[in-house]
Amino acid sequence: MPVFSKQDIEKIAACLQTQQVSYEKEYSRLKVSNPAEKRWVTLEIYPETSLGKKRGSMIVVYSGNSHLQLHGCSGYVISEELGEVTFVAESAGKLSGLVVEREAACSLYANVNRDLISGDFTKLGVEVMLSGVALSLAEDLLETKSSSRKKR
Numbered sequence: 001m002p003v004f005s006k007q008d009i010e011k012i013a014a015c016l017q018t019q020q021v022s023y024e025k026e027y028s029r030l031k032v033s034n035p036a037e038k039r040w041v042t043l044e045i046y047p048e049t050s051l052g053k054k055r056g057s058m059i060v061v062y063s064g065n066s067h068l069q070l071h072g073c074s075g076y077v078i079s080e081e082l083g084e085v086t087f088v089a090e091s092a093g094k095l096s097g098l099v100v101e102r103e104a105a106c107s108l109y110a111n112v113n114r115d116l117i118s119g120d121f122t123k124l125g126v127e128v129m130l131s132g133v134a135l136s137l138a139e140d141l142l143e144t145k146s147s148s149r150k151k152r
Helices: 006-016 114-118 126-136 139-151
Strands: 021-024 030-036 039-051 053-063 068-071 075-079 084-090 094-101 105-112
Touching: 006 021, 006 030, 006 039, 006 075, 039 105, 053 094, 053 114, 068 084, 068 094, 068 105
Parallel strands: none
Antiparallel strands: 021 030, 030 039, 039 053, 053 068, 075 084, 084 094, 094 105
């Protein structure tokens, strides 16, 4: 079952206050811009696509000087307060997260130890702490998915 429905896309678009949303056959495209800072981000959400021998969700971000992809996206967390959406993928105890901001910025955290998001951030260097704090927003999502896998 795909992670993203049309209702999910609409929630994400509302949080990011997108100027344009288009629904293509394979993906949805959301355009976010920040004219004051002269920034723009195009976000493409593929609910289910071929990822080699497997199928899964994929998030793609384009901006003026970058192209980022998150394969095997297992979920997302919306933070209205922060004005951002965090897309998360987990594999073998490692997390990757792609954060897209309402202000047309994005951050990527890749191959982060899962234990890092529930640890004591004060014991970490600032560089490492940032990824733990950013991905800690997804802790409840990951716990819910882990619990549902165990119940099956």
